[in-house]
Amino acid sequence: MTAAFRIAPEGEDAAPVVPIGADPPQGACKLNGLVTSSAEKIRRCRQTATLLPDIAATLAMQKADQPGRLFDISEFTDDDKQLITQTLGTGEVAGTALLPSGVLAHIQEAVTAGVWRIRFKDPNGILLSDYIEVASIPMAVRQACAALPAAISYGPAPSGTMNVMPLLTEIGDRIGRYRRGDPAHVITLSLFPMSPQDMNFLQVALRPGPVQLTSRGYRTCRVVAAGTRNVWSVQFYNRMDAIILDALEIVDIPSFALAAEEDFRDSAAHLRHIEEAYFR
Template sequence: MRPFPISVVAMGPGSQGDEAPAYLPLPQMQTFAAPRLPDDVAPEAVLAAGGLLGKLLDQLESQGFGSAVQLDLLAQSAAVREVINQSLGFGEVSAFTTAPRHWRVQETAFAGLWRVLEVADDGRFLVDRLESGTIPPVLGEAMQQTAAADLPAPAYPEGCMNAPPLVEEIRLQAAAWQPGQAAHVINLTLLPVSDADLDTLYGWLGHREVSILSRGYGNCRITSTRLHNVWWVQYFNSMDTLILNSIEIVDMPEVALAADEDFADSLERLREYLDMLSEPV
């Protein structure tokens, strides 16, 4: 009789080892990394860019966060603008508008300092500037210019449960909201809403001309609607799955805004970076 091999398998407590816990994938937090210039950059461009940024920093330090200091870059050479691009890097928040004008906004790696571009239909830059503040006003202005002060209630298809009271809540809150008030937040993720409810709200409010992406912790996508001061604010995890779906009634959702304390930290880091930039190679 041929021998039959029998595998020896350990049994009992402690014999199988510990299995790694299975967690849902979470978004990664982005942290600051100092920008770096390419090795072949022209020294005169570095000198010119450093001078411009140094003057800007002096203004920012003397005038403070709420002063909306601007630096026009349109007249600068392509080489100088490229050094500034590389020096300032990219921050967590970016945005664009599709009407009435085509704005492109990018927070730099230094929170509270923004690159603001207006792009013509043929691709030319009509505006190119650096601007300080919580967020460039052109985004809120575009929302106000492309949205209405009121919207009539939509038709409610079969299957709607909570769309009618939600529509009335949104209309009343939008009409009553005043500058300086806290946001009125409707968290649709926590409410008993049907697919018909969501389809009705999406169709009624629309996703309109101002789009903002904040990448601080995961991705938060903010979109203007057809109604003044009403925004979609939607959070997605690293698998691009919608994990929080909300409507905010406010002039600009807080998640898109740079904070005062972040700006103070940015000034310190920008000063350190410019000191490093001025050192002889």
């Protein structure tokens, strides 16, 4: 039996683990698609032409620890929305965040890091609003996590468990001591010999959370919130989609999903270059 929350040797089969059992997205990042758009279409999409310098100016001033800024494109024309999609491209980080209201935020980072496309849909899948956001992580992610309980709740361990209770005690202690801005406390689960009963009980105690993100860089990294605030499952996959690193992090948002300060400045320069090349 393959144990969850562990390091697996390169090439070994490994099963996805808690909290949310979605398959990691496949494929490489898509590059900017403006070259496929006609000059006439670019000329008539004036909403996009106006939006780009505003996004670039926001990126030039944005700080990693500050709230982001939203740009509502819900009422933009279909041509403008299509051109914005082509202009921003598809970056490394994508996922979903389920808000307490039941609204699901679909999140896609642009090729320009720190710029996000956020589509909010109701429980029936109907699009409610469409935004571009400049932030280290979309506001919807923090809102979804803020609604989580601040402590783990679980009952007595069942027969057959060995080490899950000390592990849960450590997790609970770290949650209680964590303050936003503290460095992440990383628990590499392979260091804890765990029986199948341990793993099952750990999954029940942590519970599924409302956020799942996937970062596709050199390796795929799947970042999933547990059902308790500031607890995350962080898993790295090899090219065969087998888990090669499995850990828990006690932190507000894992660093793998965050845009850094220098990303904002680089992205501002990139968007200004696009604006000058295509929209002037």
